[in-house]
Amino acid sequence: MKHFIITGASKGLGEGLAIELINENHHLVCIARNESQKLKQLAAAKNCRLDFILFDLAVTHDIPAMMDSLFEQIDKVQAEGFYLVNNAGIIQPVNRVEDYDPDEAEQHMKINLVAPMLISAAFIRHTKSLPIKKRILNISSGAAFNPYYGWSCYCTGKAGLDMFGRCISEEQKEETHPVETMGVAPGIIDTGMQTTIRSTDERAFKHKEKFVEFKESGQLIPPAIAGKRIAQLLISDEFKDGTTIDVREDY
Numbered sequence: 001m002k003h004f005i006i007t008g009a010s011k012g013l014g015e016g017l018a019i020e021l022i023n024e025n026h027h028l029v030c031i032a033r034n035e036s037q038k039l040k041q042l043a044a045a046k047n048c049r050l051d052f053i054l055f056d057l058a059v060t061h062d063i064p065a066m067m068d069s070l071f072e073q074i075d076k077v078q079a080e081g082f083y084l085v086n087n088a089g090i091i092q093p094v095n096r097v098e099d100y101d102p103d104e105a106e107q108h109m110k111i112n113l114v115a116p117m118l119i120s121a122a123f124i125r126h127t128k129s130l131p132i133k134k135r136i137l138n139i140s141s142g143a144a145f146n147p148y149y150g151w152s153c154y155c156t157g158k159a160g161l162d163m164f165g166r167c168i169s170e171e172q173k174e175e176t177h178p179v180e181t182m183g184v185a186p187g188i189i190d191t192g193m194q195t196t197i198r199s200t201d202e203r204a205f206k207h208k209e210k211f212v213e214f215k216e217s218g219q220l221i222p223p224a225i226a227g228k229r230i231a232q233l234l235i236s237d238e239f240k241d242g243t244t245i246d247v248r249e250d251y
């Protein structure tokens, strides 16, 4: 049995990825504040064990206990592999730095950066001695490498997540059974996050029109297609430890 832990699987890219991974030899653990009925129905139809953990990733203090309880439900002796996808993320606040609401900025960094750090830490701790495939895939963005006016929280969080993954790779080099880590920028996907981006104030986000144009000209990737690509990367030899790739040119 391969075990997949996916944050933010209730909709968007995470849901698309989870759909792709549903089969009877996989166990999916989906972490988000809401469930996806679609996922639950598909899993039931395909005899796949799927657990939803309803959890707010902004409550970072509770993450170690949540992860302990998650691993208690898994038979590690029978496990063939463990895969963690740090996918959950938000775009807000979209604003110039001096206009941030401080609580919103803090919330953003907790969800987009601190939560994946703590989840990865627990993942490594719980799988440390297992001589099987162990992988962490961080969902990155072009915003990790390019500054965008109004997106300083988002760009900073994604850049931080990328560097965090590279630090894990560095540490794991000395392990007998290392956890591999990779980052992937998944392209521009037709999800709720893009709807939010198109509804932001142009004074706060100067590239808004470009994103409206992406949608109107049909350039957004459907979550199912993006999910398929990410699933393939996650379980194949394309997974390259210590790297971050942008899949945009692959579609």
Ligand SMILES: NC(=O)c1ccc[n+]([C@@H]2O[C@H](COP(=O)([O-])OP(=O)(O)OC[C@H]3O[C@@H](n4cnc5c(N)ncnc54)[C@H](OP(=O)(O)O)[C@@H]3O)[C@@H](O)[C@H]2O)c1
Pocket (backbone or CB within 6 Å): 007, 008, 009, 010, 011, 012, 013, 014, 031, 032, 033, 034, 035, 055, 056, 057, 058, 086, 087, 088, 089, 090, 111, 139, 140, 141, 142, 185, 186, 187, 188, 189, 190, 191, 192, 193, 194
């Ligand atoms: N869409 C794009 O064009 C694009 C481009 C590059 C990178 N990405 C990245 O892809 C990932 C997925 O984004 P998406 O476009 O699929 O966005 P989305 O449709 O808005 O989905 C975001 C997911 O994150 C979860 N989430 C948000 N806040 C959470 C919280 N406090 N606690 C737990 N879960 C939370 C949501 O679940 P609940 O609301 O149920 O909690 C949802 O499942 C993100 O990391 C994003 O940065 C997206």
